[in-house]
Amino acid sequence: MSDRNDGHEELRKAVRAFLKNASPSSEVRRLMATAEGYDPEVWRRLADELGLVGLIVPERFGGAGAGAAELAVVMAEMGRTLLCSPYLSSAVLAPAVLLESGDEAACAALLPGIADGSALATLAVAEDNADIRDFDAIRTTARADGDRHLLHGTKERVSDGCTAGLLLTVARTDKGLSLFAAEPEGAEREPLPVLDPTRKLARVGFDGTPARLIGAEGAAAAVLGRALDLGTVALAAEQTGGAERCLELSVEYAKTREQFGRPIGAFQAIKHKCAELLHEVESAKAAAQDAARLWSDPTTGEQGLAASVAGAYCSEAYVHAAAETIQIHGGIGFTWEHDAHLYLRRARSSALLLGSTSWHLERVAEDIGLVPTA
Structure with missing residues (x-):
């Protein structure tokens, strides 16, 4: 494994360890019932202790100067825990649109506060x-x-x-x-x-x-289009994290829940569901990682195409994974007490947040020449 990948793995471990304590299911449920929807203390720690709020902000504006690949690692971990925070809006979309604007004076005035978490x-x-x-x-x-x-x-x-x-x-x-x-x-x-x-x-x-x-x-x-594309890459990574967690919940339940004297995972129908989910989750991860990789290389001219491929596929994969998780869990999966429905709600909402699946698919079709461009 390369040094860069080693660095990504260390980043993943650090973020996962932090979120294990900062964003358990009980805290997600508490925060989603509040008007603010996030914990200011957790936000402060994300900024001060981990430096994640200013992750994509250049160092000259007080940030970490990281790229889309590192952002994808962080977003995937946040998606796993359904972190309640303004991260996508304040740490991704806002810096992206300011940087894309090319307005150095505005960036110098606004980005330092965004990067240190003091300004939302x-x-x-x-x-x-x-x-x-x-x-x-x-x-x-x-x-x-x-x-x-x-x-x-x-x-x-x-x-x-x-x-x-x-x-x-x-x-x-x-x-x-x-x-x-x-x-x-x-x-x-x-x-x-x-x-x-x-x-x-x-x-x-x-x-x-x-x-x-x-x-x-x-x-x-043009500025907005580029910023939304980076947001789509980040959101796709978040969706893969949520989908992967749905798969884990399904497999864990299939191993422990028994029917007719044996685990339900022994039944062919459940095996097929879990195998299909594994295939979709791994494919979604590949699409999201490829989009993040291409974002760092503008010479390819494929950044928008890759963002839309990831946006469309990861949205569908997450919705399917969350819905199948409820089906595999049966009656308990439909209850308010179980977290499966929280993942389904996040999946369906995210699928429309930065461009519908149909918009992304139409863009892909135009880019590869299946339909004429407008």
Whole structure:
């Protein structure tokens, strides 16, 4: 094994050991019932003790300067335990969109606080019932007002939108889609009912909310696309961690639960289910790892394609693994007391979070020439 892989394994062990104590099932259930949805002390330790909050933030902005491969390792471990935290929004999407903007002044001003965990940030994109990748559906506007802009519009399904202290928002100007940084004090925030209570979503309304332009005006579409692709790579890794844990729960139960005097794992139907899950989980891990690897090599030109392959496959694999886990557990799997349904809720919610499976599959089809591009 290479030194790099050795380093990844050490990182995996450290994160798993930390989350074993910081995110047991009992704590997940406690936090998902709170309005904030996360433990500030755990968040502080993730930042200070492990340096994970600033993982992908360059060292010059106070981060660790790690890449997508390391991020995938961390996200997979968080997915295994259903960690309740604003990690995807504040430690992945927000830094990604700021770095992609190329705005050095904004990065210098905002990234250090994000990296050390003192500032929570999120990305506000989706509107109405449209997919987050449907940029044509964005109707929020930004009107110049001196050295600032005023935002008007409503964003839906904003991850951690009620707790973030910085709202990185995409809005239209006369020059096209642009990225803005808005303070939450000037916005109306409302928590949304969610299928997955371990990940909080909000509706954020802007009515003349002051904001400052990030990057070049009219350049947000490409910036946003790249940031969402990195988010998809990270989310795919999280999905593989959750799917792998579902497989483990299923195998453990099949070995210990007895019917007709023998473990249910001895029955062919259960064997087939577990074997199929193993194949899907390993394939999902390969897709996620390949996407993370390609992200570090922009010369291939396949980063977007790999992100969508992982996004589509890992979403489907996780949903299937979670659903089969409930089936293998039988009656107990359907109860609130068992964790299987928490994984299914996370799986179904995640499958729509950063682009639906159909969106990713259509993109893959276009990239490989199965259908003409628009």
